[in-house]
Amino acid sequence: MIDKINIRVYGCAMKDKKVLTLFEEYAGEALVKFPGGGLEYGEGVLECLHREFDEELNVKIDIKEHFFTQENFLVSRFRENEQLLTIYYIVHITNEEDFLIMDPCIEKTEWMAIDRPDNPFPLPIDKIVFDKLKEKFL
Secondary structure (H helix, E strand, C coil): CCCEEEEEEEEEEEECCEEEEEEEEECCEEEEECCEEECCCCCCHHHHHHHHHHHHHCCCEEEEEEEEECCCCCECCCCCCEEEEEEEEEEEECCHHHCCCCCCCEEEEEEEECCCCCCCCCCHHHHHHHHHHHHHHC
């Protein structure tokens, strides 16, 4: 039975037709994902995004535009009682010289070319967003 909604907010940091991706392990699964994470109580979605970039990567961001909000019903692949709602923004990192992986779960980061032929994202909404980034920036 679904009894929780998990709101996730992610940032697509773009540079030279590349997007910043994180490689991290979550619940024993290797994931390629966008920086961001879960909305906390009492927090707005933009505040959440600023906090996540600060906590994960020690950087500040400018939020350029809303990019995509998931429109279909989706159950979390990690918690079967949770419905997911994911929101994505195009962001710009303002102090890249301070970039530092702060979260021990993040194995590495990569500026991934969006013109690659495959879609490297395992999570279904991330896959959609990667394809939409191609449409917008290529």
